[in-house]
Amino acid sequence: MDRSMMTAAVTMNQLQQGLDLIANNLANLNTNGYKSRSATFSSLLAQNMTRQPDETVNLGRLSPLGIRLGTGARVADTRLKMDQGSIRTTGRALDFALTQPDLFFTVSTTGQEGLATTTTGFTRDGAFYLQPDANNPRFLNLVTASGQFVLDENGNRIRIPGDYAEIHVDPTGEISYKTRGGQNVAVGRLGIVQILRPQLLKAQGNNVFVLPDLQALGLVVGDVxxxxxxxxxxxxxxxxxxxxxxxxxxxxxxxxxERSYEFNARSLSVADDMLALINNLR
Incomplete structure (x- = not known):
């Protein structure tokens, strides 16, 4: 394939990935606690073209000194932007906002195989709900909008009696509820963790992140x-x-x-026209 066509085709593919990333950000413009991603691009493998050192081979070839020929660009990295989003008041008792950008609520997520295996996930979306406990309908579990259990600081589910009158969470995350008789009962503390290396987090869907295989990276949980x-x-x-x-x-x-994509598409079209012209020479 002509080098110019290969360069344009490869670059267009990578630019499309960048556009897909932007489309995902725009689609989550109104998603609670969503953290956007940005892509950075880098050049693919390039070759240094030098003058022919052997005058008896390819005689007459005089490549400009220092010229480099590459094969396009690629998405080098996508970074999670941890900037704090604006906080808006909702007036709903089960809505919670984290006021520091590196903190996450902990939730229980299903394993990748869809089996009963669970792992700890992390989310910034604090819109929680109460769901009847399958084993004891007299109690309610605190869950996310997608039904994942919200965990306390010890990694346990947060359960509240179904006959509660009011729920209160103080600024430290301590949960309590008021009974019909007006008594305040402590439940526990929301599981809130600080992520030291947010770029390692893997998106699992439903605005939830999980940790990667830390052992393969030579890390332990305390590093993250x-x-x-x-x-x-x-x-x-x-x-x-x-x-x-x-x-x-x-x-x-x-x-x-989009402008870069248009330029590369035009380059591909021009290269195709030139090859067609060469092939039609008589």
Whole structure:
């Protein structure tokens, strides 16, 4: 294949991945606690073209000094942007917003095989709900919008009696409920962790992240999850964190990538026309 066609085709494929990333960000513009991703591009393998050192071979070839010929560009990295989204008041008792950008709620997620195996997931979406416990209908489990169990600081499910009158969460994440008789009963503390290396998190869907295979990376859990943040005021009840997607920034990136895609498509078309012209020479 002609080098110019190969360069354009490879680059167009990678630009499409960048456009897909922007489309995903825009689709989650109104998703609670969503963290946008940005792509960076780099050149693919390039070759240095030098003058022919042997004058008896390819005599007359005089390549310009220092010229480099590459085969297009690729998506080098996608980074999770951890900027804090704006916090909006909702007035709903089961809406919680984290006030620091590196913190996550812990939830229980199903294993990749879809079996009963579970693992700990992390989310910034604090829109929680109450769901009847399958084993004891008199109790309610605190769950996410997609039905995943919200965990406490010890990794256990958070359960509240179904006849509660009111739920309260203080700024440190301590949960309590008021009985019909007006008595306050402590339930536990929301499981909130600090992620030291958010770029290692893997998106699992439903606005939830999981840890990668740390052993394969030569890491332990302590390298990614920070120390206990108990007694720190990091939760705001009756409020939610908005997505941190910047609409104007995403639109600007999209127009830039679309323009680059157009240039490469035009390059591919011109190269094809030139090859057709050569093939039709008599």
């Amino acid at each position: 999850i920070g120390p206990n943040i108990a007694n720190q005021p990091v939760v705001q009840q009756r409020a939610l964190e908005s997505s941190n997607v910047d609409l104007s920034e995403e639109m600007t990136k999209m127009m830039t990538l």
